Amino acid sequence: MRTTIPIIVAFLAGTLLIVSFFFNPEKIWIGDAKELALQWMTIVGGFALVLGVVSIVRVNARAVQRKSEGWFYKLMTVISVFAMAIPAIMPVTKESVGGSIFYSIFPESCMGYLGTGSNSFYDWLFNYVDAPMMETMFAMLAFYIASAAYRAFRARNTEATLLLLTAILVMLWRVPMGEAFLRLFSDNLPGYINTYVMGGFNVAVQRGIIIGAALGAASMSLRIILGIERTYMGK
Amino acid sequence: MDIWEKLDGIDRRWIYLLMFISVLIPTIFVVKFPIELTPEAEQLYNAVEELPDSSVIMLTFDYYASALAETEPMSIAALRHMWRKDMKIITLSNIPLGGPTIAERVTREIAEEFGKVYGVDFVNLGYKANYVAVMHGLASSIESIFPTDYSGTPLAELPLMQEVKNYDDMTFIYCVADNATVDYWVSIVNAQYGIPVGAGVTAVMAPKMYSFLEAGQMTGLLGGMKGAAEYEKMVGALGTATIGMDAQSMSHLLIIFLVIVGNLGFFMKRRKSKGAE
């Protein structure tokens, strides 16, 4: 029973979405089923967020309680979760849900600071705390790429050597200094790299992988819809 | 232990330090090497240039704050190009965190430069969850998906939105993205509704986009900071991407140098081990 009902649900949901693709959404409800399902998913996802919050609080609160190593950072994590969430769910105006009660307790002057609009507390946290941290993490890629390239890019065999040479040519082509260097050999060299490497080999490889992956995804979806693949249910 | 063995086992923090220096020095001492244009960047510029003046264009801000260095200069250059042609711009974001805020800040900054008025020359629709549903929904009615703009003003009160009801009233979609939403702009909006889509994406994403470009599903492409610098050059307003090109050049050259050193060490070690046998 624990397996049968989910399989039936998966079959019906999958089939409905496939069938809906072939019907005109302006003429019949079934054509709109995909959009409807997407909306349902957003709603279910919203409720599932509570699970996430419970998990993050439980794991970190336990560490704080036991004063285990790095407990202070875990405490900061829990505080940050609520620091970003609370201002975003507070009523922004008197007309918002619960707004009349909220602003009968708190002064109306705090209206601008709530919500997610510009000048809000959330916005401030985003612009001056979250965004710089995200940018820093992304920038770290440059360091990691350098160390990975140094360690892993070895001309071990013919294929690896070809790959290495191509990579060097593309790296040179993508920057002005490198492009100027390439032009010392031939004015057409950057153009050739663009045409043959990026527009030729690259496109062929990308398409091969994309087609293969799309088929794999379709095959897996089919196996799930038909109940052949049950591993995702832990079976 | 000879030098090659030492180099092979080098602490990766030395590499990090070299990378830091290679980015820092050109940022301080800018040389500005000439930027050559790629055909795909020119294609995007020409596509916008050939549109009639005052036509309506959609500019998306589908990126997180993490990719600002690559994507924001593209948005800025695109806005300058479009307003130089007196176009009407509708912005939106399919990214909940960052996109709408960045769109608001960037468009208002550049609007001031050109004396453009919010609601008349441009509108920021903000963010709505479920980008697939949003992209489909905009085809029938913008107002059904976005009853209000980013700041909560009903679309009915914005003059520009009285003229623009769906994709039929737009001439082009200029998508700036750091994620897979660009695939959907192409596969849904371009394929199903026939509106031309051009894109500016991060350097990592660019190789994949060539498939769309070659198939004619995408009209022009800007790849990473280099693409942004090319667009800045074509628009004639040099910005942060152009300045960043020197740092990017140096870091690429450093990586090439590291790869060469790594391979020299590899061959020396291999020769040594063969000699020992």
Added chain:
Amino acid sequence: MGKEIDIFSIVIKLKAIRILPVILLTITMSLILNSQAFAQDFGDSVFLYSRITVIVLLLVFSGAVLLYTKWAKAGKKLFIRKIAGVDAVEDAVGRATEMGKPVLFIPGIADVEDIETIAGIAILGRVARVTAQYDTPLRVPVRYPMVLAASQEVVEGAYAEMGKADSYDKDTVRYVAGEQFAFTATVNGMMMRERPAANIYMGGFFAESLLLAETGNAAGAIQIAGTARPEQLPFFVAACDFTLMGEELYAASSYLSHEPLLLGGLKGQDFVKVLIIISILIGTLLVTFDIGDWYTNLFDVP
């Protein structure tokens, strides 16, 4: 087994199977051709006739998958090439067990509606069975609450199946952060502090792929990655010991299961791939000689 299987067996014996792709392709093309002609007459109706091509392809695809599954069920031996990355998964868990260190598994950072995530969760089920069997600690950080719920279910099920329900810790699967780089920073911290012996990345990954894999490498873990995103593959290839590329990710759970029923699906998929390759070759030839417009229009689905 039924009569159909006997007919198929005869076909196999006659070695006619080798020309089956060509026969099926011919049938498919004639069906598409007819449907397209029909579609032009009924453009604006309740049923979208213009999408009939997809139905034809769907039928061919489903037919091939079901057919091979049926053969597999009937006991026909299907050859599936070895996937080194998948074989390495069990070795990696074994290594972690020997070292007494945890296994870190990340089912991608995409949400549960992404089929890559489902593939990742399916592989997680297999990995969890092995870790449960050997009492190896397992860590599964996730980015979305829906993935949290699904992964918890799978891991709990795996532990129960191995008779180790008591050893299951509810925080084995934990929600880390909804923001991409906050997630990455936390997982990187976990890698450096706990030093897992094996890091397994299976699912949809984005710009964080190299940040994770490089940190894992620095922490000395054996690393196996799998993703269908071509733009992230070079990073995983550079920093991981094994990488599953594209469709290998979707095949991994079936491969790990060693169940003939699931392997049949893989063969069906390969068969359709042969059809697609033939279609591409025909299209390339026709377009090269400038007589391919009608052909490309067949596949133009609005």
